[in-house]
Amino acid sequence: MNATLRERFIDLHRMAIAALITGAGQGIGLEFVRQLLQRDRSDLLYATYRNPESELLTFRDDRLRCLPMDITDESQIASVIQKIQTDPSTLELVVNCVGVLHEGSMQPEKSLRHIHSEQLLNYFQVNSIGAVLLAKHIQPLLKHQNRSIFATISAKVGSIGDNQLGGWYGYRASKAALNMFMKTTAIEYKRTCPKAIVVTLHPGTTDTNLSRPFQRNVPPEKLFSVDRTVEQLLTVLDGLQARDSGEFFSWNGDRLPW
Template identity: 70%
Template sequence: MISVDRFLKTALVVGGGQGIGLGFVRRLLAADDVERVYATYRRLESATELLAIADSRLCCVQMDITDESQIAAVIHQIQTETKALHYVINSVGVLHEGQMQPEKSLRQINSEQLSRYFQVNCIGAMLLFKQVQPLIAHQDRSILATISAKVGSIGDNHSGGWYGYRASKAALNMFIRTTAIEYKRRCPQAILVALHPGTTDTRLSLPFQRNVPPEQLFSVDRTVGQLLAVMAGLESSDSGEFFSWDGSRLPW
């Protein structure tokens, strides 16, 4: 088990119903110094494993990250029970959904799909960081981590394609960088980072795993352990940065 930060007492995992988010929930509940984990999920049918966890420290709440009123309601609920969050982990993201698939060429681009990518992959995160700010304006170290993606790196883009996903993740990285600057003034103990998890064996990556070497396809548990290790080693000067699963910094 990866040891989490000694100040960690209460955590919020957004998108905890499946995949990497569910992995974070399980790891945090396995940590001795976590007294409460709040986990959100969007759809009941995709959150059966989360809802089956029998642990009195876990509170599961239904929430759509694209709806600010729902985010505000969840934050209000948390505020009635605790004054501080020490970990806020956003694992929500969309790459494919129904008929929506990442674009291979300009011919496949349409405004509805681009809007969906941006709404889920970056705008929702900003609404979350706006609403959660009062719960991290305290004197203990806190980590706010959002799952980004290496393909969102403009400097590392050598193959093209995946227009909406790439652009929404690049926008997410800029939002994180900018928010970290404001948080330095308002929440000086908060560290805000974007994290690239590597290719992880989840529903998001499933249609694209065929060309991934086995040693580069991580289990959810391995990914979460690696990302928790990165978080544990963060310093105040790292706020606003973009890290890969191995702790290396990624280019913007």
């Protein structure tokens, strides 16, 4: 068998390398899909969305699998994971980009008098609980011998140690809960998925719909385009080592306080 035929044989019989981006319908998640496809990082790229009119659905690439999913519905998470399991692939990258700060009448609280239980529950359901349910269902797919990463977009305002301004009760608390969920997941994964690295990421203030109403006082040099944000986060992910599992990283690779 000559070299060319041998390479083709290996290519046909090796397990495909797969990645999953949740919350890929817009913003940072959508840009992760775009850059991963451009960089040819995976043989298969699964991307979940909630809005059926998302730009994601206009992408044309044989490697891309677009799957509808609402992260607040555990049955939908389980359904997506079951679909991924049907493909003979090795999942090596998961990036959860789902998050909510404001939506319709839902706005971050400036003081205690603005707190409402329904809004708090929504923050936790989207920003915290959905991520740990994803970690629960995806665990079997990370029990392989290749290095893999489970990353979730968090926020620096979720750092209790860094909180100097107050306000934004629900968003801050739900991101702090997310960090705890992922720290605890990392500890369990060390036993069940020893090659998996679990981290939370602060992307910096990025020019997306999530941050747009709150950009007035952000210096231009600290407001990142989505392509810059994703480039920076991919650099952080590429540099992760096993000892980094369970840590909280900023866009520039700095470790953030809990």
